[in-house]
Amino acid sequence: MKQNKLVRLFGRAALALGVVLTAGQAGAQTHGGTLTAIIQPEPVILTSALNTAAPTGFFSANVFDGLVEYDNNFKLHPALAQSWDVSKDSKTLTFHLRHGVKWHDGKPFTSADVKWTLENVWKKFHPRNQIIFGSVTSVDTPDDYTVILHFSEPSLAVLSSLNSNGAQVLPKHLYEGTDVLNNPYNNKPVGTGPFVFRQWSRGNYITLERNPDYWDKGKPYLDKIIFKVVPDAGARAAALETGEAQYAPFSPVPLKDAERLAQLPRLKLETRGYDWISPWLFLDVNVDRPYFKDVRVRQALAYALDLNAFNKVVWYGFGKPAISPVVSTLTQFHSEDVPKYGYDPKRAEALLDSAGLKRDADGVRLRVNLDYLPYGDDYKRSGEYIKQALKRIGIEVSLRAQDTPTYTKRIYGDRDYDLSVVWLAGFADPLVGVTRAYGSDSIGKNIPWSNGSGYRNAEADQLIHQAQNSASQSERIALFKQFQQRVQTDLPSIPLLELHFFTVQATNLKDTVSGVDQIYSSLKNAWFDTAPKLAQTAP
Amino acid sequence: MTAASAKQLSQGMARRLLQLLGVVLGVAVINFFLLRLAPGDAAQVLAGEAGAATPEYMLALRHQFGLDQPLLVQFGKYLLNLAQGNLGFSFRHGMPVAQLIAERLPATLLLMGASIAFAVLLGSALGVLAAYRAGKLADVVISTLALLFFATPLFWIGLMLVVVFSVWLDWLPVGGMFTIEAGYTGWAHCLDVARHLVLPALTLGLFYMAVYTRLVRATMIEVRRQDFVRTAVAKGARPLRVLFAHVLRNALLPLVTMLGVQVSSIIGGAVLVETVFSWPGLGRLAFEALFQRDFNLLLGILLCSSVVVILVNWLVDFVYTRLDPRIRLR
Numbered sequence: 001m002k003q004n005k006l007v008r009l010f011g012r013a014a015l016a017l018g019v020v021l022t023a024g025q026a027g028a029q030t031h032g033g034t035l036t037a038i039i040q041p042e043p044v045i046l047t048s049a050l051n052t053a054a055p056t057g058f059f060s061a062n063v064f065d066g067l068v069e070y071d072n073n074f075k076l077h078p079a080l081a082q083s084w085d086v087s088k089d090s091k092t093l094t095f096h097l098r099h100g101v102k103w104h105d106g107k108p109f110t111s112a113d114v115k116w117t118l119e120n121v122w123k124k125f126h127p128r129n130q131i132i133f134g135s136v137t138s139v140d141t142p143d144d145y146t147v148i149l150h151f152s153e154p155s156l157a158v159l160s161s162l163n164s165n166g167a168q169v170l171p172k173h174l175y176e177g178t179d180v181l182n183n184p185y186n187n188k189p190v191g192t193g194p195f196v197f198r199q200w201s202r203g204n205y206i207t208l209e210r211n212p213d214y215w216d217k218g219k220p221y222l223d224k225i226i227f228k229v230v231p232d233a234g235a236r237a238a239a240l241e242t243g244e245a246q247y248a249p250f251s252p253v254p255l256k257d258a259e260r261l262a263q264l265p266r267l268k269l270e271t272r273g274y275d276w277i278s279p280w281l282f283l284d285v286n287v288d289r290p291y292f293k294d295v296r297v298r299q300a301l302a303y304a305l306d307l308n309a310f311n312k313v314v315w316y317g318f319g320k321p322a323i324s325p326v327v328s329t330l331t332q333f334h335s336e337d338v339p340k341y342g343y344d345p346k347r348a349e350a351l352l353d354s355a356g357l358k359r360d361a362d363g364v365r366l367r368v369n370l371d372y373l374p375y376g377d378d379y380k381r382s383g384e385y386i387k388q389a390l391k392r393i394g395i396e397v398s399l400r401a402q403d404t405p406t407y408t409k410r411i412y413g414d415r416d417y418d419l420s421v422v423w424l425a426g427f428a429d430p431l432v433g434v435t436r437a438y439g440s441d442s443i444g445k446n447i448p449w450s451n452g453s454g455y456r457n458a459e460a461d462q463l464i465h466q467a468q469n470s471a472s473q474s475e476r477i478a479l480f481k482q483f484q485q486r487v488q489t490d491l492p493s494i495p496l497l498e499l500h501f502f503t504v505q506a507t508n509l510k511d512t513v514s515g516v517d518q519i520y521s522s523l524k525n526a527w528f529d530t531a532p533k534l535a536q537t538a539p
Numbered sequence: 540m541t542a543a544s545a546k547q548l549s550q551g552m553a554r555r556l557l558q559l560l561g562v563v564l565g566v567a568v569i570n571f572f573l574l575r576l577a578p579g580d581a582a583q584v585l586a587g588e589a590g591a592a593t594p595e596y597m598l599a600l601r602h603q604f605g606l607d608q609p610l611l612v613q614f615g616k617y618l619l620n621l622a623q624g625n626l627g628f629s630f631r632h633g634m635p636v637a638q639l640i641a642e643r644l645p646a647t648l649l650l651m652g653a654s655i656a657f658a659v660l661l662g663s664a665l666g667v668l669a670a671y672r673a674g675k676l677a678d679v680v681i682s683t684l685a686l687l688f689f690a691t692p693l694f695w696i697g698l699m700l701v702v703v704f705s706v707w708l709d710w711l712p713v714g715g716m717f718t719i720e721a722g723y724t725g726w727a728h729c730l731d732v733a734r735h736l737v738l739p740a741l742t743l744g745l746f747y748m749a750v751y752t753r754l755v756r757a758t759m760i761e762v763r764r765q766d767f768v769r770t771a772v773a774k775g776a777r778p779l780r781v782l783f784a785h786v787l788r789n790a791l792l793p794l795v796t797m798l799g800v801q802v803s804s805i806i807g808g809a810v811l812v813e814t815v816f817s818w819p820g821l822g823r824l825a826f827e828a829l830f831q832r833d834f835n836l837l838l839g840i841l842l843c844s845s846v847v848v849i850l851v852n853w854l855v856d857f858v859y860t861r862l863d864p865r866i867r868l869r
Contacts, residue, residue: 127589201819447586
């Protein structure tokens with residue numbers, strides 16, 4: 001027994017030493033190994049140029065490169081574009097592309113691919129890019145390695161969306177002249193990225209193999225990645241626990257299981273790599289309801305919520321109380337100078353009194369429904385917490401559950417709701433992710449994740465429009481700060497938390513986070529300190 | 540066989556085929572319109588999952604899916620396709636429905652076959668044992684276990700099996716159908732699949748095993764009291780012959796009925812088990828299709844399973860006549 005312990009101790013010391021050594025010398029990464037990652041839910045298609053759903057983005061960045069890459073400080077680095085310049089009036093953007101890059105089928109990657117994808121995919125089908133590439137009037141390709149974009153209005157937000165998720169270039173020679181949405185290559189992607197697509201067994205797994213001709217020489221380190229579809233949260237936890245899977249993004253297990261898994265020596269939780277998404281959780285208030293038209297009532301809702309406790313109790317600390325829809329990790333755009341609504345139930349009651357919502361004989365001022373995002377237990381418990389909190393100030397809330405299409409139709413189409421708990425991705429530029437929740441042009445048009453509150457404000461619309469077309473980044477920053485001031489005063493949506501998603505991964509899997517957008521970027525830097533043992537099965 | 544009975548039989552076949560056609564058509568019509576009652580459509584689900592959308596994107600999707608056409612036109616097209624044996628196209632998966640179903644069918648059949656074989660064989664064996672030891676310790680133990688499995692929810696049993704056999708003991712894999720990264724071929728692959736099959740088949744089979752145990756036990760006890768059994772024993776038939784030829788054969792009728800129900804309902808029951816064990820089968824496909832409003836796919840699966848139900852019913856009728864000559868096919 002004792003000897004065993006001693007041996008283990010030595011083993012650990014040696015391991016620790018090994019870690020120190022490898023950390024000390026760059027380029028000590030070992031090649032080889034098969035990574036089994038969990039992908040959930042199963043992607044619909046495998047190219048995020050056409051569908052920006054999270055699993056598609058997580059997978060396809062390994063097959064497709066972006067024009068640029070992020071580091072861990074929101075700084076841009078060259079990828080397919082080796083350099084880029086913006087003209088003085090911000091109306092021309094020039095990319096100088098990398099030479100000698102090949103598609104996985106051996107054809108050369110050129111400026112024609114970028115031009116074709118921009119004109120036929122980003123402007124037409126990409127769910128987010130229409131707002132930022134919409135003002136591109138023409139694209140010049142003077143040679144195979146130069147792309148020049150001409151804008152009718154400046155569109156500085158473009159620069160925040162040129163990674164593999166925002167600007168995935170598709171191979172023109174496989175797509176031109178086809179029905180893009182039904183092209184068979186959507187499901188057997190051909191990219192330029194570090195891994196080559198091998199097989200997709202529906203409902204089961206997707207496999208990738210190392211691209212030996214990758215332009216970033218020496219990378220990737222892993223030989224193979226297997227993306228396993230594991231629909232049940234308990235089964236995901238078990239697969240990670242037994243080592244059958246070594247990497248699982250997007251908070252793959254319930255928050256209450258996360259802590260237990262993190263205690264295991266072979267696993268760790270990683271919360272970096274999600275900053276580019278800038279997710280914020282909020283309470284949408286239907287301002288078309290007569291009782292929510294008065295801003296005092298909406299403010300009362302905000303004062304009634306103790307966000308610190310909410311974060312601790314419901315989200316197990318995987319969040320940070322939010323004071324604005326633009327999260328604090330976007331240091332450039334985030335504003336501290338907004339009206340704040342700290343926990344103050346007395347003030348909430350006073351506001352409700354002054355708005356004429358008096359308690360009736362049962363002590364109830366108002367009865368409303370709350371629809372929560374049907375993405376799992378955490379959102380349901382968020383709804384339950386809000387129900388409890390609002391009960392204290394005399395608002396009786398009943399929770400409503402439904403499936404996702406019913407939910408989005410109710411909130412964004414029929415607008416038949418009172419309160420809704422939802423999160424949106426704000427992305428690296430508020431124009432891409434935040435302003436859609438406040439701009440008035442999308443109200444009631446049945447567009448998921450747009451303006452759900454029904455907020456119509458000329459000043460806010462004007463600020464969004466100005467920020468979209470401003471040629472100066474400092475002016476845009478000022479406009480966005482003004483915008484935050486406006487919407488936090490009117491409070492059509494009450495920001496609750498900046499969400500911190502987490503990845504569960506094996507401790508011997510190194511360098512999994514190389515940028516703020518890691519979760520939508522490739523695992524080309526990841527390597528195994530010691531190769532994972534294959535699941536012990538048949539001989 | 541006389542000419543009259545042959546004619547009767549062929550008439551019966553014709554009637555049955557007509558019945559099949561009617562049921563398929565009915566299922567198609569009812570489901571097509573029933574499913575449309577669910578709020579939201581496939582385009583909305585896709586846009587919802589994309590995390591962002593614009594009106595142009597939604598329009599492009601609806602046009603791609605054919606959702607911008609009047610409902611009756613969509614229905615007409617669907618029926619026309621169906622008449623040609625074409626189950627339609629799943630836009631969400633970018634594949635023909637028939638191909639999607641065919642891809643998932645082997646996994647479902649394997650799971651179904653294994654769990655049914657397990658449930659029937661073990662269930663009847665335990666039932667016989669309990670009947671022959673009625674009131675004794677073996678009977679009490681078996682009946683208690685049967686009651687326990689009968690009453691415990693499927694998914695819970697599944698999760699507990701995973702916790703015990705995969706996480707604690709590390710004997711069996713957590714889920715999936717085979718070890719992808721190992722790349723086994725031949726016998727090693729078969730063995731690998733078998734190892735993955737054990738827990739889901741067990742989970743799916745336990746409930747029906749309990750049902751069969753109780754069923755067989757009850758009917759066996761009843762049949763054993765009957766006169767013809769006493770006669771068989773009296774004329775000196777060996778105990779095993781009495782058991783198999785006289786008692787069990789007569790006790791099997793209710794088992795066959797129940798078996799028909801199990802086979803028919805297994806796609807529904809498989810949803811939970813396939814989810815818990817990441818088994819790539821049809822149940823999950825159907826379940827996901829519902830949440831994704833992928834109606835072409837869902838209709839295809841519903842149609843196929845309704846055909847299965849009808850065929851199984853025929854088979855059950857046929858087996859009745861073999862087991863009990865007094866029953867005739869009409």
